[in-house]
Amino acid sequence: MNPQDLKSIVSSGLLSFPVTDFDAQGEFNAKGYAARLEWLAPYGASALFAAGGTGEYFSLSGPEYGAVVKTAVDTCRGKVPIIAGAGGPTRTAIAHAQEAERLGAHGVLLLPHYLTEAGQEGLIAHVEQVCKSVKFGVIVYNRNVCKLTPESLAILADRCPNLIGFKDGVGDIEMMMSIYLKMGERFSYLGGLPTAEVYAAAYKALGTPVYSSAVFNFIPKTAMDFYEAVRTDDHATQHRLLKSFFMPYLDIRNRCQGYAVSIVKAGAQLVGHGAGPVRAPLTDLKPAEMEQLDQLIRSLGPQ
Helix, strand or coil, rough: CCHHHHHHCCCCCEEEEECCCECCCCCCCCHHHHHHHHHHHHHHCCCEEEEECCCCHHHHCHHHHHHHHEEHHHHHHHCEEEEEEEECCCHHHHHHHHHHHHHHCCCEEECCCCCCCHHHHHHHHHHHHHHHHCCCCEEEEEEEEECCCHHHHHHHHHHHHEEEEEEECCHHHHHHHHHHHHHHHHEEECCCCCCHHHHHHHHHHHCCCCEEEHHHHHHHHHHHHHHHHHHCCCCCHHHHHHHHHHHHHHHCCCCCCCHHHHHHHHHHHCCCCCCHHHHCCCCCCCCCHHHHHHHHHCCCCCC
16 A cells, blocks of 8 residues: 555544553453454444554553554454554654554554654654655654644655655644645644544544544444544534533543543443553553443443
């Protein structure tokens, strides 16, 4: 798949980040992960992100990263495209991007580098080096310590033909509009704020109709229904689901830092597709929170 093919794929539809399966000892469970992908693939997501943020990319060791991406590519071949996460220090991001390309992934989502702040010149160099290390498509994730300006993105667009996507995890409406107006159709644009459904209608109005859904991991039918409601401007369905599920869900998620991942694994467990515990420094939901989440999921009906 060439970069423009990937751009076309991520320009429409719903995307999602499958959680990564760990066993009781906290080791990667390839069999469970493959079963998860086989369960989710038929629901109609345009692409799935292996070893992404919700997949705990930040906690995977080097060998585990390759195992996760390989399992995803092998399991989903011919069913749904796989985009791998890659991030951290520049050379780590390059190594992971190259490994993902070697294993047959269709592109990478470039996650933020680790810890240190950097100026725009340094961020440009970081993204450019990763892009030029591979041939397939790259999507940059604007979040945390990696916040590229419209001017920086224009420079990168000129230098890196395979930089085909921009995912926003900042939520600065003025900046997002500036980027969209400057770059136009040069990029595909993805909404990346957690939980994306809450912001989906607003981002569609900004020219960003595509987003990645974490709840697709445990309520895939509802996630697809909500996306369809956004696509067709069905505000009644959006508001009903926001009021009955998503806002109470956010109340649980916001109780502890890191719960944006933990609550997704909890949901998967409650619907019979458990992926094991999260790894430190994340923590699992408490029993009372699990019960509250279970009631919310049950209120939605069969998936």
